[in-house]
Amino acid sequence: MTDTTPFDWQPFLLRWSEEWADSLPDGEVRSKEDEAARRARWLGFPPASEERIAAVEKRLGRRLPPSYREFLQVSDGWQHAGGFVWLLAGTAEVHWHNDESGLADIFEECLDEDSDPEERREATVWRRGLQIDVEADAMHVVLDPEDVDEDGEWAVYSWASWRAAPPERYAGFAAFMRDMYREFHGLRAHPGDGEPEFVNDTTRELDALMERARTAALRGDWEGALPALDEAEEYGRPRAVCLGDQIRRLLGQAGTFRFDDVAADPRYAPDLLPVLVTEHAAHPFRRDSTLTFHMRGAGEDVVSSARAMLEEMRDGTYRYAPAGPFGEAVGRARELARWGDGDGAWRTLMDSLPEWRPLGPDHLAPLGWLADPLLGPLLTPERGRELLSTPRGGQRGEFPDRSAALDPDGLAWLADPDGHDGPTSYRFVLVEGVEPKDLPGLLADGEPGGEPSGESDGEPGGESDGESDGAVLAGPMTSYEARSRSFHGRREFSSYDDRALVAVGRAGAGWSFAFDGDPAHFDARRFVSPAVAAAAGTGTRAVVVWSGSRSGHGEPFFHLSVARDGAEQYAFTYMAGETHRTGEIPPALDPGRFFGPGGDGARERSLLEAVSDEFGVRLPRHALTEGRLHTFTTRSWTRPPGDGEAYVVIGMSGGGDGMR
Structure with missing residues (x-):
């Protein structure tokens, strides 16, 4: 049945004819020609002699393509080629189209200097093509003498006004007839009421x-x-x-x-x-x-x-x-x-x-x-x-190789130099010994320690509106959805208020994370690390990282702070070529190994690798960039304004249709 099978016209046309005859409903009113074809179980005509074929080739001034020539030697024309060509030309009807349909003028008007060769060929084929449709449903079919393959086959082009598509191309006449046979089958495959079941x-x-x-x-x-x-x-x-x-x-x-x-x-x-x-x-x-x-x-x-x-x-x-x-x-x-x-x-x-x-x-x-x-x-x-590729459904077979993991180990993917896999600026909190669902109790405003309300499987369904206490995990959503919803209903924005919208999850064995991939502006003078609050429990460690090394806005910077049992152990902030540090920083994390005087933060990747090695943590790239995670809003990462410090508050009046 495939187009690579050597083609024998006689059995192909006989099968088509018999299946067509058997598919007709009893009692259907038919034309005289169709009734004769049904009785004869033959949609074709007597074969054309070699002399008749040679005469038409002389009239046309060209030798006919091989598959059409061989077809004529079996049947000099054909009825019901598919569902929309009712009569296909034999030697008596075939002729040069010479834009009889006017399609060349129509298609050529659509050409411009950017039109490719295929579009130009589709437009001009109607001037040079050999017409083989005789009766059809607003359908035109031509053989193209200038689109010829190595076997001498001419391509066939068909176009119908009701198809709202460019002309359809077939490699040759045999390929066209195969497709028309498939079309016949497709139209009969779902018989209507009163029609015989299409089985053969x-x-x-x-x-x-x-x-x-x-x-x-x-x-x-x-x-x-x-x-x-x-x-x-x-x-x-x-x-x-x-x-x-x-x-x-x-x-x-x-x-x-x-x-x-x-x-x-x-x-x-x-x-x-x-x-x-x-x-x-x-x-x-x-x-x-x-x-x-x-x-x-x-x-x-x-x-x-x-x-x-x-x-x-x-x-x-x-x-x-x-x-x-x-x-x-x-x-x-x-x-x-x-x-x-x-x-x-x-x-x-x-x-x-x-x-x-x-x-x-x-x-x-x-x-x-x-x-x-x-x-x-x-x-x-x-x-x-x-x-x-995996055997299933009770079947046995060879199991495939496992597909590659989407999440790299560690944190270094955040420093992707191309910026395709991670944000250009980010901040996150890692907490040891705490489940992700408990992070709002440590990092959000409100009473800590309570289990968030949720559905029967323990999946929280509440969500913060940006002005509430934020202590409830919102249902899983993409980072874009979460950020869009965080602005819904919010009517006041302060330059001193930096409550992070964070996604939460597990960061490796025994660790949870709260991640913000679109942080606000970093102001070292007013920044308050959430590490101390996150490490409030006995034996609990918390790590905070905030990086803007590749943001393109302001000076590159990198901050790391680590707390344990409610107290900060050590911290450093690198910015504008200078490093400010507190506490006893482990040698593996010493900023001097990564940022020298006047440095530009280019060794961010190495520092992230050191952090992940030091604490045995990782962040899931695919979930953060492509997946859905629970979210909540933290308390502000900046201190309140001091005496004499100016700040801006933007308020949206009413339903958000104005500012004050």
Whole structure:
């Protein structure tokens, strides 16, 4: 069936004719020509003799391309080439188009100096092309004598006014006819009421091919399965779109994934429906009325589930929770991802994937986790390939190599010289022996020590409005979402008020972090390190780092302070070529090793490596830059203004429509 198979016109055209005849409903009113073709089970005509072909070549002044010439030797013309060309030219009708359609004038008006050769060829082919459509549904088909391959085949160009697309190109006449045969199959694959079921040797062969591809995909051979599914999809076979879309979605390919309405089936809705809904939710201007566009035939229970999912996804509370051992692993993975351990979460999912079972024969892989706000950001194209290459669903196969971790060890990634993987300025607090959920009690205003309110799984759902005590963790969100929400409802801004919006998580064994990737201006005169407050508990250490070495605004600087048991142990601030220090700094962190007089802070990376080695800490790059984390607002990192110190307060009046 593939285009690389040596082409034999006689059996191909006979099969096409017989399948066409069998697909016609009984009692349908047909033209005299169609009824004759149905009875004869032949869509063609008598073959053209060599003399007749030679005569038309003399009339045209060119030898015909090989595949069209061979076609005429079997049938001198053709009826119903696909769904929209009702009669294809034989020797009597074929002629030079000479812009009979007027398309050359239309397309040439659109050309300009930036038009590429392909666009120019598509515009001018209508002047030189050999027309082979005789009767069609506003469709034009020509052979191009100037677009010729090494075998002498002329390319075919077709264009229809109702297609809103550039002309479609085929490598030759045989390729065009193969595609028209596939189009015929695609149009018959879903028979309407009263039409016979479209089953024949071709459909049975394709369905068997598709089933083998499904089994191969579950064994991990998605690369072998996808071409077979794509071929079946070209013939319009049911199930092919759904199976292929699952693979393409996990590969991260662009496009609209509709799963061929299988998501509307209650069996598959728990896993496929969330993917459709989350893509709808990602477009804020889509109307809710279009939610069910790709859910044809869905019952009210599935539609209600989709609407409920949409609301959960918009407020960030949707959770993917499949049943069985794999579902238990998903729960563990969510907890790891919740506090920033994306690599650990991914390994948890992959280790349990062989235990996953499909919901039915049209299910190839778990997909619902892509809609989960914590698990979805874990996907990369490399990880998608790893998942698809892992045997699952009761199948056995060779396990793939593990995909590379997304989070480097330590802290040095913050000093990425290109600025692609990290912020240009940042600050963070590391606290030992404290869970991330307890950080607001140490770093925010309000009563410390209380457990934040949350949902049944312990995932806090409250959020600070920027003016409250800030002692509640907001639900997981991206850094952009968190910063946007932090300004919502806030009506007063002070030059002395520097409450950091921080994301929280685990920073390695026994450590938690609170990270701000967009800090305010650093003023060494008014800065108050939160390390002392963070280390209030007995035996607790806290580390504070604030760097603006690459911010491009003001003097480069780097601050480090360390506290234990509620007291500062040591600290230093490097700025403008000078270092101010207090306490006994360990040799490994001595700023003299990294910043000399008049230095520019270029050894920031080495210093960050020393900090991570000294305390055994790390920060999760992927979670901080691409994922979702809990957030809260700390108390101010600057002291209140002293006597005689001026400061600015900007107030927004009313609903934010003015300033005072």
